[in-house]
Amino acid sequence: MSSFSTAEVCDAHASHLASGDLRALQPIFKIYGQCRAFSGPIVTLKVFEDNVLVREQLESKGEGRVLVIDGGASMRCALVGGNLGQLAQNNGWVGIVVNGCIRDVDEINGCDIGVRALASHPQKSYKRGNGEKGVSVHVGGMLIHDGEWLYADSDGILVSKTELSL
Numbered sequence: 268m269s270s271f272s273t274a275e276v277c278d279a280h281a282s283h284l285a286s287g288d289l290r291a292l293q294p295i296f297k298i299y300g301q302c303r304a305f306s307g308p309i310v311t312l313k314v315f316e317d318n319v320l321v322r323e324q325l326e327s328k329g330e331g332r333v334l335v336i337d338g339g340a341s342m343r344c345a346l347v348g349g350n351l352g353q354l355a356q357n358n359g360w361v362g363i364v365v366n367g368c369i370r371d372v373d374e375i376n377g378c379d380i381g382v383r384a385l386a387s388h389p390q391k392s393y394k395r396g397n398g399e400k401g402v403s404v405h406v407g408g409m410l411i412h413d414g415e416w417l418y419a420d421s422d423g424i425l426v427s428k429t430e431l432s433l
C-alpha cells in the first residue's frame with residue numbers, strides 16, 4: 268500500500284476521530300521489527316499467558332493482515348518470540364500488536380514485519396491452548412473488533428472501522 272502517516276491521517280479524518288470510527292490507541296507500545304510502518308485488516312485474539320492460539324493463527328496465511336493479541340497486559344511472560352516472528356514474516360502477516368510482552372527482541376527486530384508490544388520478558392508462556400479468536404478485545408485503552416483496520420507508524424497506532432483511502 269501507499270506510504271502514510273498516522274499524524275496526517277488524524278488531521279485528515281477529524282470527524283472520524285470525533286465519531287469514534289477512528290481511534291488512536293494509548294501511547295504505551297514499544298516499537299520492534301523491521302517495519303516501522305504497517306497497516307492492514309485486523310485479526311483479534313484474546314489469550315492470557317498462553318500462546319498456543321498465537322502460534323495456530325500465525326501458522327495460517329497472513330495475507331497482509333495484522334494480528335492484535337490481547338494478552339491482558341500480563342508482565343509475567345512473553346506471548347511472541349523469535350520463532351513466531353519468523354513464522355509471521357514467512358506467512359505474510361504484516362504486523363503483530365501485543366497487549367503484553369514479547370521476547371527474543373534481537374531476532375524479532377530482524378524480522379520483516381512490524382511489532383508493537385508493551386515490553387519484553389525472557390520467560391515463555393504456558394502451552395495450554397486457552398483463549399478466544401475473533402472476539403472484540405481491549406487494547407491500548409480502546410475496544411477493537413476483528414476485521415477493523417490498523418495503521419501503525421513511528422507516531423502511534425490507529426484503528427479504523429473501515430479501510431481508509433490514503
Ligand SMILES: O=C([O-])CC(=O)C(=O)O
Nearest residue numbers: 347348349350351391392
Ligand atoms: O514459543 C514461544 O513461546 C515463543 C517463542 O519463544 C518463540 O516464538 O520463539
